[in-house]
Amino acid sequence: MGMAADSEFHVLAVDDSIIDRKVIERLLKTSSYQVTTVDSGSKALEFLGLREDDGINPNTPSVSPNNHREVEVNLVITDYCMPGMTDYGLLKKIKESSSLKNIPVVIMSSENVPSRISRCLEEGAEEFLLKPVKLSDLKKLRPHMLRTKIKSHNGKQEPEELGMPDEKIGFPSPKQEEQQQQQPQSKNNKRKAMEEDVSPERTRPRLNGITTMV
Amino acid sequence: MDLFQLQRRLVDYRASLYHEDFLDEQFSQLQDLQDENNPDFVVEVVTLFFEDSERLLNELAKALEQPIIDFKRVDAHVHQFKGSSSSIGAQRVQKACIAFRNYCEEQNVEGCLKCLQQLRHEYSLVKTKLESMFQLEQQILSAGGSIPM
Numbered sequence: 001m002g003m004a005a006d007s008e009f010h011v012l013a014v015d016d017s018i019i020d021r022k023v024i025e026r027l028l029k030t031s032s033y034q035v036t037t038v039d040s041g042s043k044a045l046e047f048l049g050l051r052e053d054d055g056i057n058p059n060t061p062s063v064s065p066n067n068h069r070e071v072e073v074n075l076v077i078t079d080y081c082m083p084g085m086t087d088y089g090l091l092k093k094i095k096e097s098s099s100l101k102n103i104p105v106v107i108m109s110s111e112n113v114p115s116r117i118s119r120c121l122e123e124g125a126e127e128f129l130l131k132p133v134k135l136s137d138l139k140k141l142r143p144h145m146l147r148t149k150i151k152s153h154n155g156k157q158e159p160e161e162l163g164m165p166d167e168k169i170g171f172p173s174p175k176q177e178e179q180q181q182q183q184p185q186s187k188n189n190k191r192k193a194m195e196e197d198v199s200p201e202r203t204r205p206r207l208n209g210i211t212t213m214v
Numbered sequence: 215m216d217l218f219q220l221q222r223r224l225v226d227y228r229a230s231l232y233h234e235d236f237l238d239e240q241f242s243q244l245q246d247l248q249d250e251n252n253p254d255f256v257v258e259v260v261t262l263f264f265e266d267s268e269r270l271l272n273e274l275a276k277a278l279e280q281p282i283i284d285f286k287r288v289d290a291h292v293h294q295f296k297g298s299s300s301s302i303g304a305q306r307v308q309k310a311c312i313a314f315r316n317y318c319e320e321q322n323v324e325g326c327l328k329c330l331q332q333l334r335h336e337y338s339l340v341k342t343k344l345e346s347m348f349q350l351e352q353q354i355l356s357a358g359g360s361i362p363m
Contacts, residue, residue: 017266017294017298018262018266018295019259019262019263019266019297019298019301019302019354020297020298020301021246022258022259022262023244023259023301026247026252026255027247032249040321110293110296110300131297131301132240132243132298132300132301132303134243136244190304213286
């Protein structure tokens with residue numbers, strides 16, 4: 001399997017602050033991602049091709065014919081708190097949608113509130129980044145986007161079952177992997193508050209051992 | 215002043231801004247994002263910050279003039295201001311916002327008014343300094359030199 005070029009990845013960034021949109025756009029472009037920025041949760045859903053009332057009934061198509069999603073979005077990075085949509089609102093809507101739930105979502109917030117962080121992770125966010133976001137923070141995004149690419153290569157599979165032939169060979173056990181992953185994070189102030197209050201098992205509810213791809 | 219002196223002046227001026235906490239690490243993160251393909255990135259972000267800040271200061275003044283003050287609204291504006299100042303690395307402005315939010319929580323009108331004054335003051339200081347810095351950069355570029363890192 002060849003390495004996916006980063007410019008193949010398209011990130012949707014959502015933030016109501018014009019300054020933050022400009023900065024996150026530059027950060028993402030510097031990391032060689034394609035970027036679309038929107039200023040609200042509802043615009044994000046529109047861009048993703050989801051009407052706000054969609055996704056609950058599996059019998060109705062979750063993509064509105066009028067809002068055909070032309071571009072594939074590999075990751076959504078959103079501010080936690082924006083006017084117009086309740087907290088976690090966008091995250092929940094994405095995770096409740098049959099067509100969008102596998103898109104990784106990353107939450108950004110200016111406030112380091114452990115309960116907020118755990119709640120976001122429980123609701124399905126892949127990462128919680130403390131603002132102001134740095135270039136080094138964006139390195140955490142790539143594994144999540146790669147996972148979705150693998151998934152689409154392997155047909156319909158949940159992200160937890162990657163179906164890689166060498167999945168179990170040469171990899172540390174899931175517990176160890178989490179620990180290894182935790183160590184760099186424990187030096188990172190951004191996760192520190194969360195780690196003090198939340199057990200490792202709860203921080204990565206969907207992690208199943210493979211976090212990086214070579 | 216020759217090019218070398220201009221460049222030296224800029225380096226010293228920048229250092230003083232960091233030293234006096236007008237700017238912090240986040241500002242240099244923004245500078246790192248600027249390159250030949252995006253040569254005006256910092257000026258553009260800072261300009262957006264100036265515009266947004268002026269809007270927020272007006273909103274704050276209006277909100278605090280009301281006969282019955284909506285502290286939640288005041289706090290929301292300060293929260294926004296805190297966010298934007300943090301995003302560009304304007305540390306003293308950010309700190310002024312933190313103090314301001316405490317008074318909002320206490321619903322302390324006097325305190326809020328004092329904080330607004332302080333916030334205006336810090337904002338105007340950092341604005342002046344950033345503008346001076348950009349002017350120096352422009353002088354260097356016009357003299358055919360490059361901006362020292």
